Amino acid sequence: MTGSLLVLNTGSSSIKFQVFALGRDGPERRLKGLLDGIRVHPHLEVKDEAGTVLLDKDLGDHAENVGAAVEHVLTFLQDALDDGGLVAIGHRVVHGGRRFEGPARITAETLAEIEALVPLAPLHQPNSIAPIRTIQALRPDLPQVACFDTVFHRGHAELADRFAIPEALDREGVRRYGFHGLSYAFIAERLRELDPELAGGRVVAAHLGSGASLCAIQEGRSIETTMGFTALDGLPMGTRPGRLDAGVILYLMQQGWDAKKIERMLYHECGLLGLSGVSNDVRELKASQDPRAGFALDYFAHRIAQETALLATSMGGIDGFVFTAGIGERSASIRANVAKRLAWLGMALDDEANGADAPLISSTDSRIVVRVIPTDEEAMIARQTLKVLDLG
Template identity: 55%
Template structure:
């Protein structure tokens, strides 16, 4: 029977998943991609095969799939019917690995409890990421699960990039600059070796622009600096998050506005960013289509901050050879890319208007000092690779223990 790896990315009311078959030489082939959304309200199960053909489109009435456990049951039942058996391992995206986890980890109750401590640092994601892991641990404790962290790719940063200007005792407790979207940046670093080898070993700035947005400085494919820090609030403005913020503003909200810490947290995670600036929407597509001046201002602010952080990251790299746009906005919004490139013309980025409009792979002109690319990120394949590698190592260790 063919081995299969299941990749899961769980949210508060959805489960996104992909299924990969393990081929010869441990090559991973994507077989299924889908999600169950609207869990607890209007559940809807949609999945497509490797050719993009629909294999399931199913809805339930209210209450039929009331929680994440019900949704997982439906997913497992579907996989048994479609594939014939459950996967040999499950890989999970977990946003925050904290100071303890610098690489993918085999899941255990101790690991999950340790990771739950970082939920306050990623309240939109961490507990949701861990929920399906707990359910599988309870129901199928012998099925290998691997937690793959968005912070791991950045953990090799030098101390100069890793520290805040605060007393060392806080750093020792884990108050440090972690960086996020690491699975995406790892995917891009790998892709560059195939599609743009002329810059893959050079100095590259990558902009992961989605509802959550950040930037990363790659040197020879390794992260040396990131726009995000201790939490996923830092750096670029995002859909509903403010990005870089004077900490005095938080004190102002607490003291002058009388907000509680929980109210401040909700405000910063849900009411700021492009939504707060525009008063129109947190969706860049709606902002680009709007005639409201505040919508245009929000987009201008977004691209301005991207340009500012590019300068910071270029300084960390001591120059720049390439720039990569990725994620939902980066891959699909030519107007945003054009505005960013215009602000970075001083660095030597010159776009081809036609290539940019057509969302081509390379969008910089011939002769541009800095090569500019649009690359799709593939976090799921990155998770699948880590999970398979961990499975093989875990199996080898078990064999060694039996021989001993």
């Protein structure tokens, strides 16, 4: 089949997208794009697979929301594609709840079920839905597929996913779901290619970016993960606190904070930014002379080590550790800081390999294999979309 597949990863103020050509050997990446600054100063940049800039354009006030921004992406692709145009679109959708156990073709019924999950992910889910509706209006003939961040974690035991709360709340959906599942699904597949023996063992994967989490992967399956009911749980992140005593929220409510103020604090003012008072960006924190910046980085590594030990308990041990995502792939100092705190488990790094961001960074005497594997959520979305539509 000829034609192209568009993958959309939509945030509150940006749309990341990639275009894959369809061929006999599976999807082949052709274009990468970013439309950011939606509502403020929208800007569209598109590069080919070699990194050559094909478009670098300010959009003025012509992308006042996510839907309008998607229209600009489709307009560009209509002119840019010469292989028969788009044949399908795959979307990253953060929350699949209990309903979705795999990627799903978008119909009126499935979209209604996705919208019903908005209360579980109020900051993320609407941004996944907006481009779907825009494309339905502009190109109703174009098949769309939802690929969920929660699906990789659907096989957990009840012990991993339940909260110690009244059962009626669990029936309403108040339980642990886990996120970053598309990233972890890619890592599990890639690990089978790179190191089949390790892939069959007990691995903790660390998706460390602005959003951060860990996942216990045993024999290629998610056993437990640090994010829970929302993407606030687990590790501290760029601006999110991670694990937090619920009593803190009760205290703030007693002090007169309303839901909006609490929500803003939890999603935008905590984490590395809140700890440091300097930045939520690890690169800026590493360059800062402010002692609070160093403390924030140590806190981050400390919590990664703590949560790793908890996940190892769920698997009865640990054979390997994988660093991925922006910080995990590119920050040798964070990796070294984490390894130092896990030395008691037998983790040791080869300093030269770690400094070079090598694929294998554990030392020869390390009891734990430590790898750096670049994640590729868009490639996973492309594969899942083609499988659902039987285009592979």
